[in-house]
Amino acid sequence: MALQDYCNFQGVRGAVLFNDRGHIVERTAGFGSDDVVSDITRLIASVQVVYQRGNEPIQDLAFEFDSQQIWITSTPKGFVAVITDKTLSLAQVQSVVIAGNAANS
């Protein structure tokens, strides 16, 4: 599934693919402010830190903010971060990511 296809799910604002260095490889349009991109970049870096320090690899990491939610998951292509608004629950975001990952595998 192309990155853009994540955005076909209702409530999904955008998706970003990062490489393992935390650099943006691909980003969908309508993603939100550059501040959000900056936050996500730092979150990806945070995931890497936790990956290195944790006792076992993290499969999924999700953050709920005041107005949006971010789900970061490790895929064969890199880290995919999906940003949604609060009309979706984190559970629904999870199902979007699962669907996306299934299509990618």
Next chain:
Amino acid sequence: MAEQSKPILLVVDDDTAINETLAEHWKTSQIPFSPLFVETAEEALKVMSQKPVGVLLTDLHLPDATGLFIMSEVNRRYPLVKIIMMTAKPTEETKAKALALGAVDFLAKPFKLDQLDQLMRGMPARESTGFTGVMKSICLADLVQLKCSSFAQVKIVLKGGNQEGVLFWNKGVMTFAKCGDVKGPDAFYKMFNWTRGTFEEFPYTETIAPNLPPNWEGLLLEAAQKKDENTIPTDTDFSDIEIEPSSQTPDLKEHEQPPAEDCLFKLADLGYVSGSLMCTRSGSLRSSNIADKPNQAAALSAFLTQQGQCLAQLIDEKSVQKVFVRTASKQTVVYPRGQVLVGVVMPSDLDVWPVDDAMKAAIKK
């Protein structure tokens, strides 16, 4: 052994009669430690942050915390410190918990002073613990993480080619960097770019003014990005993307409220929760209800505090309402509540979201 060169034995007991008796006794009876006396857990942790304590002798019931709490906190912060628990109301359950948390002995009051002396004389010296060896092919990022995770108080001299630099850690916080004439973050970035070299660790004795920001993870990431920018093409420029401000009204009330003091008990009553704990955003474990599984509690505490530190540093603290982490063996939901993080652990096969509201209600004050 000269008194000042002995490792410290820190006695924590609010019973002043006990403290006075022990102090008087150790004036004439020789033990390989220099005793210090405090009455609360807070005082004990303060002393331990300032002095090299070798052995902690703590009462089970302190005015501001339980001995089990101070044990888990000391285990996390100072894993080399030997701990002896004492109590006037010993039970098999408490003894089992204390020993499971790593106490080297459990004393029932009243105890014979000779018995305590014997225990102290048999205690291996703090300096004799730990591994020594040679690490090869590690990068500076590995070294920084290792030292920051271990509450190290060391100076490390790095050599790369004909260049030399130095890094200081004060209790796990990387405080100072210098490389040639360059100081501070720029010195660190410079050393981070070295592809090979050697390092040597020395005891930290100098008093030196910090020149690095306290957020070592941010510094590390900045250094990694700078290194990448020097070696890989620049990312696509997204500056022309239209900015879409959020139309949602923030609701910050819930996660600004501190959690209920008894929320861990309420969470335990939910049945599907396999463990929970509270820690501060700055990384201190406040309480845990997984004391019967000390390894799990210690690992989770360390993990959550790393999470807490990461979050506090990365994002505006008040905007994060929930963090969800999934690994192969468990799921963890972290609820920021004021300055406290409440971590709830559940089995990996549980569907978390239907029980999310019940967990939030349990945490609510």
